[in-house]
Amino acid sequence: MMSPAHDESVGGPAEDDNRPSFSALxxxxxxxxxxxxxxxYLSTLLDGEIAKINATLLDWLGYAREDLVGRKRFTDLLTVGGRLYHETHFAPLLRMQGQAREIALELVAADGRRLPVLINSTVKTGADGAPLLIRSTVFDARQRRAYERELLRAREAAEQERARWQRLSETLQRTLLPPILPAVPGLEVAAHYHAASYEHIGGDFYDLFPLAGNRWAFFLGDVCGKGPEAAVVTSLTRYTLRAAAVYDPDPVAVLSNLNSVVLQQGHAADARYCTVVFGLLVPDGDGFTLTVASGGHPPALVARADGRVEMLNTPGGQLIGILPDATIAVASTRLAPGESVLLYTDGLTEARDFDGAQLGDEHLAQLAEGFVGRGAAEIVSSLATMLDGLGDRLTDDTALLALTVRAES
Amino acid sequence: MFAHGFGCDQNMWRLVTPAFAEDYRIVLFDYVGAGRSDLDAWRPERYATLGGYADDVLEICDELDLRDVVFVGHSVSAMIGVLAAAREPSRFAALAMVGPSPRYIDDDGYTGGFSAADIDELLDSLDSNYLGWSAAMAPAIMGNPDRPALGEELTNSFCRTDPAIARHFAHVTFTGDNRSDLAGVTVPTLIMQCREDLIAPLAVGEYVHRAIPGSEMVVLEATGHCPHLSAPEQTAKALRAFLETLPASRA
Structure with missing residues (x-):
């Protein structure tokens, strides 16, 4: 509507002597x-029959008043898809809350043209509260709808891109982990990878594979950072470890060789390093001798048959890929039937519970007391359930690998 | 048990249920993805067919240990009831359908009332109301549980849904074909049909009536697809008359 002040032929804001022309307008x-x-403007009976319509809307639609009033229903003016939407959503909503706002519909004009509109409706009730009429205002929304379509298209494109990125990330992530763990005679084995987000490819990795002489090797580690750059180092690390273990399976030699390779690959501007634990299992009577070497990785946990939980400490082990002569710490133990070893990345110990407290090493050790007498699969699945339960509070990826010596051969 | 149709939630029944509250145990629910259900529980695979929604119904029956259920289903829920009753017939005493349609799209020798293009147009309508729907859904979508008041102030306090889920449900609802399931209905069935209904025309109601052996059909003098909102007394009366013909067991 025009502002009366602008209609004044002379002068500024309305003054007293302007009042007469003001009110005339x-x-x-x-x-x-x-x-x-x-x-x-449109008024309909409750069944949608058109009772009153203004000239503006008639003009937009190209109808004469007598074509519509008492002859057509509001839904007759809609596209078929719009009718479905109206009957299933708009009409019930209007009935229940007495009004509905900014409903986007298309009206069909007399000549078949479609007019995108936004509709607000209210139900007029009688003195007794009984609904009598539906009153609607109809706004021409052609420009707005065109703009919204562009927004929708852009959103769809963005969603497709996101889906592509997620597929790519997931595929790449899969290449960094073994699809399934091999069956190891005398051992129950289980692993779990919890991806905190598919936005970023995580840098955690693990593997388990056979070596000559009935020996088995495994490793688990964590590359600093996330995303494609970390994935490059993860990939390099995984394949280097497998090759190095064949070349010389001594755990310290394996990690030393890995350290040389990661160092060569890195450059000052983009230094990447990782923590990793590499283990060698050699059959030993009814159990296994386990030797682990660690480069800066959290200690493995051992659940003993008698109920004790031990940390397989490897003090002094240094990060892989920083120093030319990194110290690799080594520890050895025997695993008897029923005993388990658990390897994990710090996503597990840094996971926060509902109160925001970190799980921490000590709490993990307490938790591990429950592992005694249970197999690798059960241990891993109980931890995985706990991690899943943390939802968004788990901000880092977490890898778990558990091995249990089977009680009977 | 009262089950809502596509586009709304359990609030739709609020004018009808009081008539039965004294004599029956009333069970109301929102399908996963609708109303105030937990949207995180929604999975596209589970709800790719009406069978997933029928599982919702059976899970509720199981959880509440319901027997002799009179399942009152509006619109697409009528077919969901058919599927649920076929899977666990022992649970159900009767089906009452409001505006049922076993297939919305016309087929050779069958008039559902719509073409495939019409259904695409509906999906477009949903898309163009995306902004409106998402505004109503904002707190749920944005995951902003700290500010529940935000949700209360928004326009549409009923029939909330996530737009992507609504689109999916619309697709499943309006492109489905449950005609072959009707002959398998073994429980007493009432079809409540409005005189004029754009979504489920009279001829479709009659088709359902013919296809379900021994079913009863009542034509309500009401217009539109939601007689339980527009003519609740009539709807309740028809339902009560039907219930009185059943053996005396109530749920």
């Missing part, structure tokens, strides 16, 4: 205001 007759308002 405003003494619009209500019928004219209704009919020629800059929006459509």
């Amino acid at each position: 405003l003494e619009d007759d209500a019928a004219d205001l209704y009919d020629n308002a800059p929006c459509g």
Whole structure:
């Protein structure tokens, strides 16, 4: 509507002597205001029969008043898809809350043209509260709808891109982990990878594989950082470890060789390093001798048959890929039937519970007391359930690998 | 048990259920993805067919240990009831359908009332209301549990849904074909059909009536697809008359 002040032929804001012309302008007759308002007005009975419609809307639609009033229902003006939407959503909503706002529909004009509109409706009730009429205002939304379509298209494109990125990330992630763990005679084995997010490829990795002479090797580690750059180092690390173990399976030699390779690959501007634990299992009577070497990785946990939980400490082991002569710490133990070893990345110990407290090494050791007498699969699945339960509070990826010596051969 | 249709939630029944509250145990629910259900529980694979929604119904029956259930299903829920009753017939005493349609899209020798293009147009309508729907859903979508008041202030306090889920449900609802399931209905069945209903025309109601052996059909003098909102007394009366013909067991 025009602002009266702008209609003044002379002078600024309305003064006293301007009042007469002011009110003359405003003494619009209500019928004219209704009919020629800059929006459509429509009143229908509760069953949708059109009872009243203003000239603006008739003009937009190209209908004469007598074509519609008492002859058509509101839904007759909609596209078929719009009718479905109206009947299943708009109409019930209107009935229940007495009003509905900014509903996007397309009206079909007399010549078949489609007019995108936004509709607000209210139910007029009688003195007893019983609904009598539905009153609607109709706004021309052609430009807005065109803009929204562009927004929708852009959103769809963004979602597709995101889905592509997620597929790519997941595929790449899979290449960094063994698809399934091999069956190891005399051992129950289980692993779990918990991805905190598919936005970033994580840098955790593990593997388990046979060596000559009935020996088995495994490793688990964590590359600093996330994303494609970390994935490059993860990939390099995984394949280097497998090759190095064949070349010389001594755990210290394996990690020393890995350290040389990661150092060569890195450059000052983008130094990447990792923590890793590498283990060698050699059959030993009814159990296994386990030798682990660690480069800066959290200690493995051993659940003994008698109920004790030990940390397989490897003090002094240094990060892999920083120093030319990194100290590799080594520890050895025997695993008897029923005993388990658990390897994990710090995603597990740094996971926060509902109160925001970190799980921590000590709490993990307490938790591990429950592992005694249970097999690798059960241990891993109980931890995986706990991690899943943390939801968004788990911010880092977590890898778990557990091995249990089977009680009977 | 009262089951809502596509596009809304359990609030739709609020004008009808009081008529039965004294004599029956009333079970109301929102399907996963609708109303105030836990949207995290929604999985596209589970709800790729109406069978997934029928599982919702059976899980509720199981959880509440319901027997002799009179399943009152509006619109697509009528077919969900058919599927649920076929899977666990012992649970159900009767089916009452409001505006059922076993297939919305016309087929050779069958008039559902819509073409495939019409259904695409509906999906477009949903898309163009995306902004409206998402505004109503904002707190749920944005995962902003700290500000529940935000949700209360928004326009549509009923029939909330996540737009992507609504689109998926619409697709499953309006492109489905459950005609062959009707003959398998073994429990007493009532079809409540509005005189004029754009979504489920009279001829479709009659088709369902013919296809379900021994079913009863009542044509309500109401217009639209939601007689339980527009003519609740009539709807309740028809339902009660039907219930009185059943053996005396109530759920």
